[in-house]
Amino acid sequence: MHHQNPNHAFYWKPFQAVVSAVLLASSAQAFASVGNPAIGPLLWSEEFNGSSLDSGAWNASDGDGCQIKLCGYGNAELQYYSPDNLAIVDVPFESGTRALAIQARRQALGGKAFSSGKVDTQGKVHVQYGMIEVRMSTPNLDTGLWPAAWMLGVSGQSWPRKGEIDIMEMGHKASSRADAGSPPSNNFVGANVITWQQSACAPGNDSCAASTAWQTRNWYVARTPLVNRFVSYRLYxxxxxxxxxxxxxxxxxxxxxxxxxxxxxxxxAPFYLLLNLAVGGNFTDAAVPGQVTAPLPGTLYVDYIRVYQLDGKGQVTLGRQAAR
Known part of the structure; x- marks a missing residue:
């Protein structure tokens, strides 16, 4: 999601051959464990049913990235994340469901034109293997909103050496949706995995970050917009x-x-979870506030996150044990 590299928009193309070779190798190995998965017991879940966010499991971001020496979160994003943009609410379009609401607003805050919300489980809930399921609903993205459910490695290494797993993200540039037939942003969702690869080291990509999503079919196009209705995203x-x-x-x-x-x-290795709704930035077609056309406020709803055992494997570490 937040690739933490201001040059990330420029480093995909040289590695198409690498990614293609990786994908060909994967098609030759038909491991039943992910293709025909045996889902085991529930290891951990966050149902977002309480009155407020559980601080024992979640950290709420407060800042624009500069507070961690990564202004704009490495993607020239346009929002300031505030805990005030997070709430546990009754979902207006699904009776009986409570969910985490992450709201993006056209609100000047911290020198930014927009405010929004972001949460993570770093140091509190770490996951290694299993089936991870996130049930969520996005607002009307139009141009400029960028929702994501993703994971980062807990190791002390810098990005991308610690690894990034994007279970879902939406709001892609029009050019990124072209290979799918240029569907509307509200119908297009993708996934991604980013790692450090020696073969990805090249001028303009000093971080040596390699993306599995580059020129790869890594998306789903929904017949009905994914706006104000729940679907479930899974990682096996x-x-x-x-x-x-x-x-x-x-x-x-x-x-x-x-x-x-x-x-x-x-x-x-173990990873921690992140949920957020970014506004603008290099991933989207909104480089400046005036290019954001999404109707605001816009709310991302997350009904739950559940982690199950997969083929007898999977581990969730909680609390102080998770800190590394």
Missing amino acids: WNASQMRFTVVDGGVEHDLYQAPLPVNSTALQ
């Missing part, structure tokens, strides 16, 4: 492979055409 993850899917109307669709091989030790 073991020591060998990852599979990303979306369950829409009871039907499960793969985002990638084949499972991705776990080709980095970073992807075999």
Whole structure:
């Protein structure tokens, strides 16, 4: 999601051959564990049913990235994250459901034109392997909103050496949706995995970040806009492979055409969870506030996150044990 590299928009193309080779290798290995998964017991869940965000599990961001020496979160984003943009609410379009509401507003805050919300479980809930399911609903993205459910490695290494797993993200540039037939941003959702790869080291990509999403079919196009209705996003993850899917109307669709091989030790380590709604930035077609056309305020709803055992594997570490 937040790729933490101001040059991220420029580093995909040289690595198409690398990614293609990886995908070909993965199609040759039909591991039943992610293709025909055996879902085991529930290891951990956040149902977002309480009166407020559980600070024992979640950290709420407060800032524009400059507070962690990463202004604009490495993507020239236009929002300031405030805990005031987070709430547990009754979902207006689904009776009986409570959810985490992350709201983006056209509000001057901290020198930014917009405010929004972001939460993470760093140091509090760490996950290693299993099936991770996030049930969520996005607002009307139009141009400028960028919702995501994602994960970062807990190791002390810098990005991308610690690894990034994007379970879902929306709000892509029009050019990123072209290969899918240029569907509207509200109908298009993708996934991504970013790791450090020696083969990705090149001028303009000093971080050596390699993305599995570059020129790869890594998306789902919904017939009905994914606005104000819930779908579930799943990551099936073991020591060998990852599979990303979306369950829409009871039907499960793969985002990638084949499972991705776990080709980095970073992807075999624990990760923490993140949820946020960014505004603008390099990932979107809104580089400046005037290019944001999304109707605001706009609310991202997350009904739950659940982590299940997958084929007997999976571990969730809580509390102080999770701090590294």
